[in-house]
Amino acid sequence: MDGQILLACRDVSLGYEHKPLLEHLDFTVWSGDYVAVLGENGSGKSTLLKSLLGLTPPLAGTVYRNAQKKGELGYLPQQTPAQRDFPATVEEVVLSGFLNRKGWHFAYTGKERSEALMHLGKLGILELRGKCYRELSGGQQQRVLLARALCAAKELLILDEPVTGLDPAATQDLYKTLRYLNGREGVAILMVTHDVDAALREAKHILHIGQKRWFYGTAEEYLRDESGRRFDAARRIGGVL
């Protein structure tokens, strides 16, 4: 694959206080990539995410955060309950994405304001810009946060369980939006998710982490791999029940 390396793990071990959950992790996110991170609860997904964002250092190995160093990393965290009734307009929330641009931020520039409006338009929520964040539906709130992430960066988006709490229609909408951003705008996406079906359908690469082993490859390779087969089978049984 050509293009730039946005994010890379080289021989990384993750875990808490010398108890590794995961060892010798090795993968690369290229520009324009779409990676879904799968794994059971407690497998170390959130620890991995923290290391990818540079919030906690890995136990061993190196995480190359090229996109973040350029200020080209946008992040969509899980929503907290406190946010759902927050008194702020959509515009205020989206503009706060620009704070990662280094320097004095006394007021947002006209250029930043028009860029924010452009991202709102791209996500189809321009008419919501003067609305109060707490009055929006879950799907609309998620789009607002996505617009904020785009203000922060246009090369790599890291999403933490973006469809949790969304209804099926809003979930499909969000995947469509991500497909558009990835396909048309060339935004690389790394998404942590529990939605295996969507991951296999939408993502170019799957990173599965769990119980001391990990897998990285395309969706087809994943289904042939042992951990993929097991996860897929468990999901089907779960689905039947």
Next chain:
Amino acid sequence: MSLLLSMFAYPFIVRAFVVGALVSLCAALLGVPLVLKRYSMIGDGLSHVSFGALAVAVACGFAPLWFSLPVVMLAAFLLLRIAESARVSADAAIAVLSASALAVGVIVTSLTTGMTTDVDSYMFGSILAMSRSDVTLSVTLAACVLALFVAFYHQLFAVTFDESFSRATGVPVGMYKTLLSLLTALTVVLGMRMMGAMLISSLVIFPALSAMRLFKRFRSVVIFAGALAVVCFCLGLAGSYLLSTPVGATVVVCDLAAFLLCAALGRR
């Protein structure tokens, strides 16, 4: 009216007016992020720590203000660390700290001076408590809080709205949270001797809640909360002068009335 103006003939009321208005303003501004981040009770916890520290200071003959300031700031810093560690939830940590500090304060007082009017005025406030150094300190505090909100408004918004996003995009979240809690500690120590340990937390919570009923913009919420707090304090001070009621309780009743009014207006 002339009766109201005559109250400014007393120097202690002028001092109380200046300190009270500035402390109300600071508490209301700091209260917006604190309430939104679910740290509403931090003011209550810190005021009890402040009570304990004052009791110890009086018993040992230290200067009350200069002893309780560092103690309460340390408590604020500790509370923040505990809340972040996620092993103990923030509300439990505050409850534990405030009850312990209150208990220590009560024991120290009963062993030394006994439960005197001094203790009563710490618990429920006294208009006589404000000295010249309180005035200087409250002007400095208000300048610091206003400077923080004017210069770092956008950062404060980002940290309040979404800590993890701010952290990931390189905003020094820890620094802003420490600043907020230290300034809250200062506000509480300054205000509690007038408002009372039991009542000071209302200055932090009420204006933010009232403003949130009426406004949808974060900027409007912050500005309205500050303005409302000052107005309520003035009304409370005047009311307490006219009716000879304790100033702290009167201010709280004014804040409550304002909140009910805002809640009714916000429903329409």
